[in-house]
Amino acid sequence: MFSLFYGLWKYMFSKMEFHVLILGIDKAGKTTLLEKVKSQYSILEGLPPDRIVPTVGLNIGRVEVSNTKLVFWDLGGQAGLRSIWEKYYEEAHAVIYVIDASCPSRFEDSKSALEKVLRHEDLQGAPLLILANKQVHHFLLSHPRIVLTKRKILKMLYQLMNLLGIWSS
Ligand SMILES: Nc1nc2c(ncn2[C@@H]2O[C@H](COP(=O)(O)OP(=O)(O)O)[C@@H](O)[C@H]2O)c(=O)[nH]1
Ligand SMILES: [Mg+2]
Numbered sequence: 001m002f003s004l005f006y007g008l009w010k011y012m013f014s015k016m017e018f019h020v021l022i023l024g025i026d027k028a029g030k031t032t033l034l035e036k037v038k039s040q041y042s043i044l045e046g047l048p049p050d051r052i053v054p055t056v057g058l059n060i061g062r063v064e065v066s067n068t069k070l071v072f073w074d075l076g077g078q079a080g081l082r083s084i085w086e087k088y089y090e091e092a093h094a095v096i097y098v099i100d101a102s103c104p105s106r107f108e109d110s111k112s113a114l115e116k117v118l119r120h121e122d123l124q125g126a127p128l129l130i131l132a133n134k135q136v137h138h139f140l141l142s143h144p145r146i147v148l149t150k151r152k153i154l155k156m157l158y159q160l161m162n163l164l165g166i167w168s169s
Contacts, residue, residue, distance in 0.1 A: 017069040018164055019091050023117060024098035025110050026054065026077040029133040029148070033098060034061045034074045036148050037157070041065060056081070065157055068166050072096075082113060089122035094129065094164055096156070101132040127163035131156060 022030045031052050039046030041063035059074040073092070075085055095117065099110050114130075117123065133148070 015064070015067055015069050016166070017071060018093040018166075019071050019073060019088075020160065021085070021088055021092040021095045022072055022074040022098060023085055023095055023113075024077050025079075025082075025100075025106060025113055027103075028077060028098040028100045028110070030074050030077060030098045031055050031059055033096070033131065033133070033148060033153075034059055034072055036153050037061060037063060037072065040150060040153050041157075054078070065161065066166070068161070070157075070160075077113075079109075082116075085117065086120055086122065089120055089126075092123065092126060094127045094160060095123065096129045096131055096160065098131045098133050100134050102134040127160075129156065129160055129163060 022034060024030050031047075032049055035046030035049075035052060037046075038061045042061075055074060055076040057076065061072040061074070063070050063072070073088055075081070075088065097114055097117065100106060118128070
């Protein structure tokens with residue numbers, strides 16, 4: 001009887017946990033995005049942009065938003081590392097696909113990597129959020145800077161929570 005009540009109590013009060021994959025080709029801005037989300041939502045400081053190095057394995061970020069645990073998996077995007085992505089698909093609840101909007105010469109590479117992601121059977125039905133990163137306004141072109149503002153991060157997480165069915169718009 002105790003275990004029945006304990007199970008029910010755990011079910012009612014444990015926080016839901018979702019796994020979110022951050023994918024995209026190298027240098028799209030995936031790790032920068034993760035660090036921004038971390039600095040916004042956890043007590044741990046995110047890494048400043050100048051201390052972010054190319055990702056070889058996996059970066060993990062855990063945050064709590066509105067009583068929900070979000071676990072972000074940021075994977076390396078170099079061509080030789082993309083075959084690892086699919087190992088995470090089965091356990092992923094959603095995908096954020098990051099594109100470097102300031103680099104048209106790599107759009108084709110980014111597109112074909114995304115098409116491969118979309119074709120994979122383990123991701124069928126999983127929500128996809130595409131982030132066109134590094135959109136710099138023309139008046140900022142002479143002073144490129146990180147444009148992932150707090151407002152944009154909040155908007156992105158809001159959309160993600162909607163896609164996951166946690167909030168409805
Ligand atoms: N201007 C600008 N640069 C960015 C932005 N996000 C990332 N970067 C830069 O793009 C480079 C690659 O970023 P990184 O997060 O390592 O990309 P990843 O390989 O996809 O993880 C770094 O020099 C970042 O500082 C952004 O929103 N605006
Ligand atoms: Mg990275």
